[in-house]
Amino acid sequence: MSVEAKPLSGLRVLVPRGGTWGDIVSKALREQGAHTVIAPLVDFAHTREEEKLVEALKTLEEGGFDWMTATSSTVADVLQHHNAVIPPETKVAIVGEATAVAFRDAGYHITCTPERENSTHALLEEWPEIDTGEVLRVLTLRSDVAIPVLTQGLIERGHDVTQVLAFRTVGVPASVHIREDIESGRINAVLVASARIAEEVASQFPDIPDTTIVPCVGVNTIEAAAALGLPSEADQPSHPLYETKRALIETVESVIEQSDMLD
Incomplete structure (x- = not known):
C-alpha cells in the first residue's frame, strides 16, 4: 500500500500518553500514514x-x-x-x-x-x-x-x-508549544483514550478548532467527552471526517484494550 493510499496519510495526531502505551499507539498510527506527537496529558x-x-x-x-x-x-x-x-x-x-x-x-x-x-x-x-x-x-x-x-x-x-x-x-499540563499547535490547527487530531484524558483535553484546550478531529475510544470516554462539550462533528457518517475518525479509533482499538485506557 502506498503512503498516499493509507487512511491516515498526512494526519498529525496528538497521542496523550507516553511510555509503552504511547509507543505502541504511535507505531500503529504511523503504519496507517499518520504523523504522531506524543504529549502525555496524564501520568501516574x-x-x-x-x-x-x-x-x-x-x-x-x-x-x-x-x-x-x-x-x-x-x-x-x-x-x-x-x-x-x-x-x-x-x-x-x-x-x-x-x-x-x-x-x-x-x-x-x-x-x-x-x-x-x-x-x-x-x-x-x-x-x-x-x-x-x-x-x-x-x-x-x-x-x-x-x-x-x-x-x-x-x-x-x-x-x-x-x-x-x-x-x-493524575493530569499533566501540556507545553506551550503543544497548546499553540492545537489552537492553530497544526495538530489535526487529538486522541482521547479515557474519561480522565477527556477532562484534561477539555480543560487545557478550550479553543480546539472546528476542523480538528477528536476521536474518543470507548463508551465511557465518549460519554465523558459529550458531557464536557468536546467536539463531535465527525460522529455522523455523512460528515466528511467520519471515515478518518473511524480509522483513528479502529487503529487504536486494534492494539490497546479499553481496560488499559484508564477507565
Missing part, C-alpha cells in the same frame, strides 16, 4: 492503598497467589518500582499488547493472554482455569479509575480475589 502517581499494595506484593513473592492479573502496562512499572518478585509457580494473566510488552521488558513471565481480541471479556471467556470449579487465589492490580471488569468477573465465579489499586492517574 503512588496509590492511596500503598500499604495494601506492599502487603499484597509480599504475599505474591511468598507464593500466596495462584494467579495475578494486569490490564495496564503501568502495572509492570509499579512492580519494578517495588522490586516485586513473581514466583514461577504464580501464573500471570494479562490483557493488551502494551501490557504484554511492558511485562516482557521488565522480565516478568506471562501465562495467559486472550487470542481472539485485546479484551478483558475475551480473557474471561478464554481462561479455562477459572471455570473448573476450583477456587483460585488471584491478585488483581489496576488503576484507581479503571472499571473492575476482570475483578468482578473472577469474584462472580467464586474465586478468592485480592484487588488493589496499584496506581493513581
